[in-house]
């Protein structure tokens with residue numbers, strides 16, 4: 001992988017090393033090692049780069065492609081645990097696989113450079129040796145007696161422990177009787193309590209955990225799919241694997257889709273292990289980020305639960321990786337380095353020679369195929385924990401329901417909502433669309449209000465009286481005049497978002513207490529928690545939400561789930577549209593009837609005969625996967641073939657077109673490779689960038705990376721255009 005290994009150095013550079021820097025420019029670069037400095041691979045070092053100084057990582061011996069006389073010296077070595085060899089190998093691997101520069105990948109592994117500095121010491125006081133005459137009051141005496149065999153404490157703690165005022169402490173310090181010392185702060189994370197008993201497991205859960213414990217004991221790379229229906233108790237099962245790995249003195253990483261990193265999950269963890277895990281996600285403050293990163297590096301943090309970026313934390317003793325909701329497309333990172341968190345987690349575990357547990361109620365087709373190919377083993381939990389029944393699922397054929405133009409909820413759904421309300425139970429309505437309406441249209445001239453920098457309509461947010469682009473965030477106050485024909489009050493809302501559904505339900509069931517749960521209404525974990533509490537406490541009758549409601553929550557009194565528009569996700573040319581729709585609907589349905597009272601699900605659809613709907617209704621998951629597998633296999637799509645996307649973008653549509661055509665002209669040709677496109681990307685204009693896409697489709701034995709490298713080498717990208725490569729693309733935007 002390191003391109004330098006194969007070439008003989010031009011220069012002998014004994015006192016030099018190559019240093020990789022966390023920037024997208026290609027590296028590493030050679031630097032001289034000063035006389036008195038000893039460096040080893042993985043050491044963090046300050047080095048000059050142009051006029052700047054940066055922290056980089058010693059990557060290996062010098063490459064010798066620059067005359068040593070021209071090399072600049074390393075400024076200083078950072079006193080910090082070096083980057084583990086496994087992490088460096090992982091950076092190399094991800095870079096080679098995703099065709100991103102190693103520096104860009106390293107940046108993800110150095111998210112918190114200031115974490116390298118030792119943490120600020122804390123000031124504590126102990127008795128000094130000075131035997132100056134001291135006026136002793138009873139309060140002063142208490143402090144001195146305490147410190148005779150007590151630990152050195154901060155002024156505040158000392159005052160609290162001995163019940164004196166802070167003035168007394170200050171007096172003792174001024175009199176020279178107490179001495180100030182600086183000590184490292186206590187480590188931020190307490191060890192999980194492994195003696196704490198877990199819940200008593202059902203027989204199925206016990207069998208499953210026993211199998212996982214065996215994998216931990218084997219202490220080698222393996223992948224196990226924990227395939228259990230929603231509510232089957234998968235979390236408790238993988239907690240047992242976590243406990244086993246922690247007992248074996250290994251570090252553990254649990255990856256969750258960002259949206260599933262809920263206070264509910266964290267409190268379950270605390271209940272099981274008596275302490276909070278280290279967390280890692282995009283909302284951490286600088287201070288938390290620094291503390292947690294360092295705690296992983298020093299080995300103080302034994303367990304981390306995080307979103308996909310946690311993969312790049314500096315684990316030195318990784319012994320288990322759990323990926324919950326492994327099917328979630330949210331694990332795919334689209335910006336910057338595009339990588340799939342689940343797939344890269346498996347690579348990371350392989351480097352650590354550690355077992356992986358994938359958990360899901362709706363495993364991805366990729367994972368299921370890996371089970372069939374016997375690369376992964378699977379453990380099935382077919383029943384809900386505690387004997388709760390699976391909900392009954394029924395479709396409502398929207399072709400035969402006679403709804404007036406501004407209604408979206410069928411009579412059958414209304415009847416069910418009423419009955420549930422009367423029974424004192426809760427309902428959930430699911431529509432994966434934020435805001436009030438996805439389109440604002442002029443009744444007079446037909447103008448559709450679009451985003452100026454994306455090929456997309458603006459979504460109306462009626463509560464906020466604004467139109468917003470869900471791709472770039474552009475917003476305007478909702479106009480009262482058509483921007484095109486300038487007629488007044490001719491703009492109408494088309495189609496529903498959750499806000500509109502809430503309005504409709506309020507009109508139909510004025511007594512129901514309704515709550516909306518979307519990323520607009522839940523700003524931050526706190527408001528989400530408040531909302532969840534109010535559902536748990538029975539303060540809401542009907543919750544209406546986007547995919548935020550689909551995840552993980554356990555509401556015992558929720559017995560009806562209504563899917564407002566099941567066809568929504570099927571539109572568009574996405575390879576995984578059917579699979580994704582199946583998973584989301586299955587997941588949402590899984591919210592119904594999780595306790596004693598049975599649940600039911602109503603699915604509004606215009607295509608009840610579609611395999612997604614018919615297999616959901618019949619509960620024949622295997623049949624759905626068979627059909628989906630056949631379709632992918634017949635088309636040679638992943639996981640039966642390989643796919644990579646090249647996205648060309650420019651502010652100038654002509655430049656984008658020219659570059660895309662130039663790429664097409666030198667496209668690789670071979671019997672096991674096909675190049676599709678160039679075509680306008682489905683979002684042909686995004687944030688002011690015109691986008692064109694080419695797809696490389698190849699059989700499984702083709703190394704798409706080397707094909708792409710050879711292809712892209714022939715192209716000179718003009719300064720006002722960009723080429724982005726996406727290996728295994730998920731989003732077809």
Ligand code: ADP
Pocket residue numbers: 199200201202205228229230231232233234235236385554
């Ligand atoms: P899944 O992740 O498979 O959807 P969960 O792990 O969330 O299922 O479990 C569903 C519910 O059952 C949760 O409320 C959980 O606390 C409870 N549960 C699972 N296993 C046990 C157990 N062994 N003892 C008590 N409660 C359990």
Ligand code: ZN
Pocket residue numbers: 451452453454456469470471472473474687
């Ligand atoms: Zn936009």
